Amino acid sequence: MSAQSDREVSVKSYGAKGDGNTDDTRSIQSALDAIIRTGGTVYFPAGDYKISNNLYLYYASDVPVKLRGDAGATIYPNAKRYYIYCNNGDKSKKPFGSLTVEGLKIDGSRLPKPQAAYYDDPSGAYGIFTTNLKNIKIVNNTFANIYGSAIWVVLMKDINDSSLETSVTISNNKILNCWGLNPTKDFYDPKDKSKFAYDNYGDGIAVWGYRNAVIDNNYIYNDLAKTRHFGRAGIVLENDCANSKITNNTINGYDRNIHIETDKGGHLITNNKLSGSNVGIYFWLSNDWATNSTTIKDNQFSYNDEIAKYNLKTIVGDRKFIMLTGKPTTTYQGTNITGNTFAAKNVTDANQMMTLPANLKVNRSSNQARRF
Numbered sequence: 001m002s003a004q005s006d007r008e009v010s011v012k013s014y015g016a017k018g019d020g021n022t023d024d025t026r027s028i029q030s031a032l033d034a035i036i037r038t039g040g041t042v043y044f045p046a047g048d049y050k051i052s053n054n055l056y057l058y059y060a061s062d063v064p065v066k067l068r069g070d071a072g073a074t075i076y077p078n079a080k081r082y083y084i085y086c087n088n089g090d091k092s093k094k095p096f097g098s099l100t101v102e103g104l105k106i107d108g109s110r111l112p113k114p115q116a117a118y119y120d121d122p123s124g125a126y127g128i129f130t131t132n133l134k135n136i137k138i139v140n141n142t143f144a145n146i147y148g149s150a151i152w153v154v155l156m157k158d159i160n161d162s163s164l165e166t167s168v169t170i171s172n173n174k175i176l177n178c179w180g181l182n183p184t185k186d187f188y189d190p191k192d193k194s195k196f197a198y199d200n201y202g203d204g205i206a207v208w209g210y211r212n213a214v215i216d217n218n219y220i221y222n223d224l225a226k227t228r229h230f231g232r233a234g235i236v237l238e239n240d241c242a243n244s245k246i247t248n249n250t251i252n253g254y255d256r257n258i259h260i261e262t263d264k265g266g267h268l269i270t271n272n273k274l275s276g277s278n279v280g281i282y283f284w285l286s287n288d289w290a291t292n293s294t295t296i297k298d299n300q301f302s303y304n305d306e307i308a309k310y311n312l313k314t315i316v317g318d319r320k321f322i323m324l325t326g327k328p329t330t331t332y333q334g335t336n337i338t339g340n341t342f343a344a345k346n347v348t349d350a351n352q353m354m355t356l357p358a359n360l361k362v363n364r365s366s367n368q369a370r371r372f
Contacts, residue, residue, distance in 0.1 A: 005064050007040035011049070018047020020076070025051045032057055039063030044104060046072035053079050059088040059097035062134065069104035069141075076110045077125070083146075086130040093156045095166055098135035101128060109145040115177070116147075119229060124148025124180035124201035132156055135167045142174040148201050150178040150220075155209030168213040175204040175220040179231030181255065183313045199315050202232030203259075204251070211242040211264075215249065222253030224276055224310050232315070233259035233282075234274075242266050242292060251275070253306070255315045256282035256323075265292030265332055270299065278303040278319045278344065285326035285357070293334035296322065301353070302343040304372060321353040324360060336363045343370040 009031050012018065016027035028049065031042050036057050044067070057065060067084075077083045083106055088097045106127045108115065118124070125148035130136060136153050143150035153168055180202025204220035207213045220234040234251035235258045237244055242264035249272045251257040256279040258269065274280040280301040301321040307314065316323070321342050324332060342353040350367035 005039035007035070007038060008043055009034055009040065010043045010045060012045055016047075016049060018045065018049050018073075020048035020050060022050065023052050023078075024049045025053045025055070028055055035065055036060070036063070039065060041066040041068050044069040044073035044075075046070040047074070049073070049075045050110070051075060051077050051079065051083070054082045055084045057084070057086040057099070059086070059133070062096040062098075064098040064100070064135075066100040066102070067104060068102050071103070073103065074105040074107055076107055078110065078112065081123075082126045082129045084128045085126075086128070086133060088132045093132060095132045095134040095155060095164065097133045099130060099133055100137040100139075101141055102137075102139050103141065105142040105144065106146070107142075107144045108147065111147075115145055116227065116229065118147040118180070120182045120184055121147070121180075126150075126152050127178070128152070130154065134165070136169070137167075138170045138173065140172045142176065143178050144174075144176040146178040148178070148180045149203040149206060150175045152203070152206045153208070153210065166210055168207060168210045169216075170205055170207075171214065171216040171218065173205075173218045175218060177221070177223055177227055178204055179222045179227055179229060179253070181230050181232055181313065181315070183315055199232060203236045204231065204234045204254070206233075206236035206238065207241055207244065208239045209241060211240075211244070213237070213241065213244040215244065215246045217248045218250075220249060220251045222276070224253045224306055224312070227253070228310050228312075230255040230277065230312050230314065233257065235259070237261070237263050237267065240264055244268075247271055249273070253277065255279065258282065260284070262286050265294050267294045269294065269296045272299045274299060274321075275302045276306050278307070278321065279316050279323060280321040281323070282316060283324045283326070283332070285324060285332065293336065294332060295336045296338075296340065297336065298339040300341050300343070305345060318355065320355045323355040324357060324362075325355060333361050334363065335360070337367065338363070338365045340367045341370060342367070343372060345372050347371055
């Protein structure tokens with residue numbers, strides 16, 4: 001690592017107060033602007049940092065940037081869209097630049113109107129949103145009370161490009177009451193009434209386009225007793241993702257707790273605890289790419305009639321704990337579904353807890369059904 005990328009600046013050196021009342025947006029942005037040119041660390045001492053606008057990191061070169069918070073370092077947004085937005089700005093869509101975020105808390109509880117008031121709004125907010133970064137590490141953070149999504153990382157490049165070397169690790173984060181749902185199909189975008197906003201936000205963690213992503217040991221909990229609404233999905237893989245590891249996560253209270261769409265398979269999904277929804281893992285199969293079997297093993301699924309209990313609206317219609325739906329595909333031929341436990345009322349047969357295409361060869365063994 002170069003001397004420049006070893007550089008660390010404190011947001012308080014740029015005037016941030018962290019007293020919960022002062023608007024620290026400009027001070028924090030100044031610290032980010034100073035580091036993005038050379039690489040290095042932006043340090044947040046313990047404190048409550050109020051921001052009134054989005055914070056931006058625009059990468060012009062392949063530098064590493066770290067955002068590091070002390071225990072008790074909390075960002076309180078007073079704006080609604082991208083709280084921390086990171087983009088490399090390369091029109092060729094070639095990924096470069098590295099981001100590490102560690103030890104921060106982003107809490108949307110001080111927004112001008114209550115979180116539930118945004119329900120069915122055509123767009124949600126994002127705690128951290130990145131596009132086209134080469135290396136991403138988001139660990140040991142807390143995201144709370146955000147109407148929208150906590151973490152979105154997007155790669156806008158075809159995964160078949162063999163020159164791409166990227167890495168994504170998202171682990172040991174707490175994502176608490178971060179949700180969003182717009183189930184009304186006729187809710188239009190107010191900027192363009194011809195465009196319908198429907199089921200397009202409200203995720204705990206979403207990864208687009210990266211291969212070999214590691215999503216491990218995150219606690220993603222939407223407290224339905226408090227929010228009274230599902231989120232869209234706890235963890236999402238979409239748009240060409242391949243060979244990801246979704247392991248040891250706890251997810252509760254989403255329309256589908258894990259959502260995988262237009263991907264290239266090869267994933268390992270194991271040792272996750274999925275509760276509060278009767279759709280645990282949902283695949284939308286829409287393309288017939290190279291065969292990459294996926295393994296779904298040793299996960300715990302549980303549902304205790306939360307939809308009826310909290311009068312929840314849903315997106316997915318026919319609901320099962322594991323669903324592979326969509327167009328015929330060979331991508332998931334040979335998928336292994338083993339050692340999973342399904343717990344719900346009146347459950348007697350584990351195989352009845354799955355929806356699988358008739359033409360899909362799936363290895364199913366040692367799955368168990370358990371009644372409450």
